[in-house]
Amino acid sequence: MDIDHLVEEIVKELTNKHAMKNSNDKYLVPIGVSGRHCHLTKSDFEKLFGSEASLTKKADLSQPGQFAANETVTIAGPKGSIQNVRILGPLRRKTQVEISLTDARKLGVTPPIRESGELMDSSPVTIIGPKGSIYLKEGLIIAQAHIHMNPEDAVRFNVKDGEFVRVKIINESRPISFEKVKVRVSPNFVLEMHIDTDEANAADVKPGTFGKLFKLGGPI
Template identity: 60%
Template structure:
């Protein structure tokens, strides 16, 4: 029987920890263009009383879909037409744009997780039957990973953790730091980035990235 002294034990523990710090997994990447989520009340104000969204196509995440309906969003400096509405309806209306879009609108929205709109930027949404002004609800979506519980368990990750993702394009290799993990049994494994982030790395839908565990959870303050 081989006996290990205390120093050898410590070295072995540190080696195992270092291996876990560099656990990796290939992950498909989806590029998310500007879009709008609506509440039932917002939908009726924009499209008329009793109106219901109609499905254009299913999205990769189960139960989510792109609607046929589009809206115009407006800020102090300009507007953007034909912004796709996504379904299903939510409790609160929300618009997600890129940093480039924000310059066009003349606004400075925060980078936030979808749904976290408290204190975010105002925006006007215009539909065929009316318009609404949101005191808050305009954000730039933080790069994030939808992850089912099985994958999260395998990687020892939890909802709200942060990791980095490396994408090795020949022309523009890029690493995304501080990518937020979102865990739910409703999710399939997929990383979401916006169009600016995709252009920075010449990334196309369905391309694979390499998720690298950070070992420590990053500062989660926004």
């Protein structure tokens, strides 16, 4: 075994041990980083990729039934564009794009911080595919930090759907707290907090990072 591979295996083992140790605390939540991405309706997908095209799976995501597609698009605003924005499947009833604040500045737009699906009065964006483009008068947002959990998790954490909580990132380098994290409860969800790349960089989030959940105003 070469030295690089050995180091990689040791780091992986330490990360797994750290995750297992943290998971014993009933108030800890695994942290997932959500990069810029796009959700499309069937109609909009066909406008961008052609009527004969199909959305194809690249990799499964943490939430059951959700996947990252092989297909990507370019998004454009008044000041610039960003290529290779991943489409997430399956196809949805509404088209929307989720980006970070850094992305927004590059595009020259000021999207609101919203929960996924809350698109009224959000920012406009142009989406460009290999076969065409579409312009959305609204549909571009910065995703609100949120936690997916099932009803059993909600009972354990003593929280309810739609509630806002505080989450302190557990690490030694940058133990940042997120003060307004929305709880989303569904029998179909797997426990995970989602933050964007700006938030992850600010908190130095790495694979295996956990956050500790607190009720607003104090611990659970």
